[in-house]
Amino acid sequence: MTKYKGRILFIAAGALLIIIWDFIYYFVLHYSFNMQIDLLFTTLILFIGYYTGKNYDDSNETVSALSKSEEKIKRLNEELQLVLQNISEVVFHTNSKGEFQFLNQSWEDFTGYSLKESLHKNAMHFISLNERHEFLRVLRRSISEKKEKTKIDFSFQMRDGRYRWGEVNIKLNYDDDGKLAGTVGTISDITERVHNEEELLEMNETLAIESQKLSVAGQLAAGIAHEVRNPLTSINGFLQLLRDDADIKTKEYLEIVFSEIKRIELVLSELLILAKPQSVTYKRINIVETLDHVAKLLNTNAILYNIEIQTAFKQEELFIRGDENQLKQVFINLVKNAIEAMPHGGSIRIHAGMNDYNKVEISFKDEGVGMKKQVLDKLGEPFFTTKTKGTGLGLTICLRILRDHSADINVQSEQGEGTTFSIIFEAVQQQGRKKREQIHT
The missing domain is CATH 1.10.287 (Helix Hairpins)
Structure with a gap:
């Protein structure tokens, strides 16, 4: 109506x-x-x-x-x-001369300058002098190529004197004659990202230097080991001759010397293992059989220290791909360390099974004295040991072997509560089943 x-x-x-x-x-x-x-x-x-x-x-x-x-x-x-006005990024609009015509509220938080004193000022005024030339070069090139968009990273000084980093995304607008009419865009604070990238670069450089040092140290250790072994063999032989004609007191001293020579040979052997790549043969192995063999091998030694080695295998067959001799070396080392960590006896539990991610997980849990966090952080470093007669190379070699097998290792320990080493391998059991299923079909 x-x-x-x-x-x-x-x-x-x-x-x-x-x-x-x-x-x-x-x-x-x-x-x-x-x-x-x-x-x-x-x-x-x-x-x-x-x-x-x-x-x-x-x-x-x-x-x-x-x-x-x-x-x-x-x-x-x-x-x-x-x-x-509430967006975290700075939104701006400039005219053809680069003077701000619009700025949102984030500008004040971003630079420390108020909107009133920033509007109608040239944007270059707020960019660091050492960055201004590069900024203008990129901007002029974009304009000459008639680009519609460009992105530039730059540093700027806040009103309080602090330097920060920004990432500006610019939309270039042209008039009918192809001349710049103005720009609109956003500025994001990337200071934290730049600092993180710098820290990462510095960390990579440090790691590269440390890796080079370790490589040189490994080569030097191998050379020293070879050079020392030859005269050590001669010394050992002549001492054997001297022992035959020595009196009782001298023989006692010589036994101490022989004991120390054996210790030197042990250190040299471990240095060679660490420095020189060993020939390995990777094949499909049943890790349950390997663990069972290690448990039986060390059980007698464990009994002498009033320690019981317990095994719990969820399956009779857990297949992985690896070198059995090297893995035995790792498992023996871990069990021996567990035995030495329990001076008052106890039990060592070895578990093996498939975890929730369809991977083979093995754990060695002892009831020993445990370790402090400072000790845990240094585990695996060459020559670091908590034992009075340790070389500090055993666990380093174990970690290298596990790394070569693409295995993950996790260590949990509390003082007085014991330590648990968990090792995770890629399983090959499922692949074997698939092949058998394909053959049957």
């Missing part, structure tokens, strides 16, 4: 005008009735009323639509301003 309000009002007004006119014309002035003229006049008045009312209704609709559009635009503008 509101849509036709103007037409109804103007037609009603026209009809009223016709009635008044007819009353005056016929009843007051007593003119004679003319049907044709009267009908023409009535039609004309009603048509004018309808047309005028229609224009009025159309105008009202246009005004109403414009009003709604203005409200919608105002609401959208408010929402846009809300987003722009």
